Amino acid sequence: MILLGVDPHKSTHTATAVDPSSNRQLASIRIEASLPEYRRLLTWARRWPQRKCAVENAKGLGRHLAQWLIARGESVVDVPASATSRVRELSRGGRRKNDRIDAAAADTAACLHGDGRGVEPEDHATALALLDERRVNLAQARVRATNQLHALLRDLLPGGAPAQLSADQAATLLRTVRPAGQVERVRKEIARDLIAEIRVLDKKLLDNATQMEALVDTSGSSLMDTPGIGPVMAGRLIGRTGHTTRFPTSAAFANYAGATPVEIASADKSRHRLSRSGDRQLNSVLHTIAVVQIRMPKSPGHAYYQRKLSEGKTPKEAKRCLKRRLAEHVWRVMIADERRGKSLPVQGV
CATH class of the missing domain: 1.10.287 (Helix Hairpins)
Known part of the structure; x- marks a missing residue:
């Protein structure tokens, strides 16, 4: 398997072929950002039947090239720019930087450090x-x-x-x-x-x-079966999350959405505060669903909220607990729909 690292820019792209077994650069090519040049890159890459493309920032500057390659049957992984920078820092030559080195660094990061993430076709x-x-x-x-x-x-x-x-x-x-x-x-x-x-x-x-x-x-989403989730909220959840399988657990999804309370060290007792990290749009959706369910007496979220209040939590703390519970529920619903490919009823919170 040969890795083809690509360092994309607005007007040009540089690709470097690297043998992962020896980390040796085999060849390099520089193309203009145009469809004829894309085809020239693909022709150049086909000299290696077993290959995988590692595109730096495949969701940013490299998005168009990555999706173009996927549409033509190529296997593409996304390598964050921070990972290639780390490889350059740790490799011989110190802070040297050019397009060919960046492309090779994308290969190294994807292969040796496991920083590459598979790029899915747009859907x-x-x-x-x-x-x-x-x-x-x-x-x-x-x-x-x-x-x-x-x-x-x-x-x-x-x-x-x-x-x-x-x-x-x-x-x-x-x-x-x-x-x-x-x-x-x-x-x-x-x-x-x-x-x-x-x-x-x-x-x-x-x-x-x-x-x-x-x-x-x-x-085929079943998100709208959950009280408080309408078509706009469901669309925002799916659009902001993308492929749910990229989150291995519900905790990872909750952390991404900023719905995981942060523990505060205290001499009296363990307390938690609001997390201000994560995707704030997803957090806003979870907040809206929580508020709607709290106002619906027969909803599972209302019962959960009242139970937390009876345990001695403040209204804000109970709402944060409900948001975390809703994040787990939403993750389970979306990952079930994605894996089975059809709408299936999932129990509420």
């Missing part, structure tokens, strides 16, 4: 991640437009508008305004434009939710 999880990112951007744009509209209505109406304001309610209020002078006329025109913009954003957010629900259903 429904990637599509859901894209839709979730688009939804976040749309929601932020709506918040900005709504804030601007509130500021204008505050100057057009006595006392302004209610905090919870829809586009139709704003249009009804705006029709009561009789501008007196040029300044108020301009304010009313801008407010009318903002209402039209909010209506467009509402339509796009609705379409986005419909697309996410369709993708979640197509993927």
Whole structure:
């Protein structure tokens, strides 16, 4: 087996073939970042029938090349830039650095240190991640437009508008305004434009939710069987997590999501505090599910929360315990769906 290390850049990529048994560099090639050059790289690599590609930062600058190689049947592993840097530091030559050395370091890290992680082809999880990112951007744009509209209505109406304001309610209020002078006329025109913009954003957010629900259903996920998880929450969980099998245990997933309480050394008793590490978007999803279940008297999360309160925990501590329990439940559901390839009911928390 020959390892082909690739050091990707924005405009060029450098590949180095290394024999893992002797750690000897066999050959190297430098290509431009273009499809004809990709094909030249693949032709060059085919001189070694048994090969594996180790792409540095395959989820960043190397994403396009890595996915292109996977689509053509190549085996690709992702090597983090920190791992190649560590190999360069520990190898002879000290801090020497160039593209060929980086490519060889990617090979060494993937083979000898076990830092390479298999790269999977893009699938429904990637599509859901894209839709979730688009939804976040749309929601932020709506918040900005709504804030601007509130500021204008505050100057057009006595006392302004209610905090919870829809586009139709704003249009009804705006029709009561009789501008007196040029300044108020301009304010009313801008407010009318903002209402039209909010209506467009509402339509796009609705379409986005419909697309996410369709993708979640197509993927065979059973996440929505859990109280508090709708199509948007399920899509965000799948999109942010990707392939759940990359987390060997539920504890690893909870740590990745920042749902594992951190122990504090105390002279009186063992206490825990909130973890501020991990994926904050995933943590926000778990927090939302926990809050919803706490407010649902018949949900398993509500019973678990009340049980923790009866044990003497504060409401914040009980909520953190519930988030950790939900992280375990979500991991079990997603990994079961991924392994079996179909939706199966899983017991709640």
